[in-house]
Amino acid sequence: MRTPAGIAACVVALQLAACSSGGAPDARPLQNDIGGPVAETVNGIAVPQALLEAVARARGLDLGKPDQRSQALNLLTDYVLLAQAAQQNNFFAEQGFRADVEAARLQGLGNTTLERLQQEASITDAVVRAEYDAQVVRAGKREYDFSQLLFANEADALQAAGEVASGRPFPAVYDAWHGKAKQAQAFTRVRQDQLPEALAKALATMQDGDATPVPVRTTFGWHVVHLDATHALAPPTFDQVKDSVRHGLLMSVGRERLQKLKQQARIEYPPGAAPPQPATAQPPRKPDGADATSRPRGTPPGNG
Secondary structure, three states: OOOHHHHHHHHHHHOOOOEOOOOOEOOOOOOOOOOOOEEEEEOOEEEEHHHHHHHHHHHOOOOOOHHHHHHHHHHHHHHHHHHHHHHHOOHHHOHHHHHHHHHHHHHHHHHHHHHHHHHOOOOOHHHHHHHHHHHHHHHOOEEEEEEEEEEOOHHHHHHHHHHHHOOOOHHHHHHHHOOOOOEEEEEEEEEHHHOOHHHHHHHHOOOOOOEOOOOEEEOOEEEEEEEEEEEEOOOOOHHHHHHHHHHHHHHHHHHHHHHHHHHHOOOOOOOOOOOOOOOOOOOOOOOOOOOOOOOOOOOOOOOO
């Protein structure tokens, strides 16, 4: 079912140039000369077939199937009608409306351009295989279940670790300190490549039931960790994940191209305006997705 919010988001995306440079707002429902055969005419406006194909691609619809073609055509009609309504109601006279439309246009343009830059990359099957092999090596041969207290300062970490070292059960220490810790959390099936290097090395030397004798320092803070269980890691086969690996490589290409554009750009800010802060790393968290060397059932937490 089409929701008003979803329709509105797509309508503003259709506004391909919210404001002409230095002049009055350009409120035309269709603002790019796409050309080609016409899919429909809405209140006298010819809507090109290429635009219908774009809507279908965005929604994963197959125009060769009558029911899906009808769905795409209905969506496109809604978008054009709402774009005409925006023009008729003079919504473009409002600065906020123009800004919302332009933000949606930039988002769509940016995403589509990034996809095109990724498509230009030549990623052969040999490159995909080499990346898969490298990921298997980085993943290691074991997965860990562990509980951790992560502290922002060393003094608290040392005190908690000292309580464990003195013989107090880790669950009791965990309960006593979880309210003061920066993070108190249990993890399952974590690979070495999903952890800060120092923490991965510490876990590799531990036996099930061990706790770190002293806090492990990483860029996230000081970790006091109890190793609950170790599991042998059997990664999926190449054929199972080759599409995911290829997708990951394409994403990396896109990020690299965008980073290069940023490095080459001249970006200035008004006096007194602070530039954006660089992204900061985050401590490990609960699973929220899958990566190329994960089993299909899901993935352990990463460190990013």
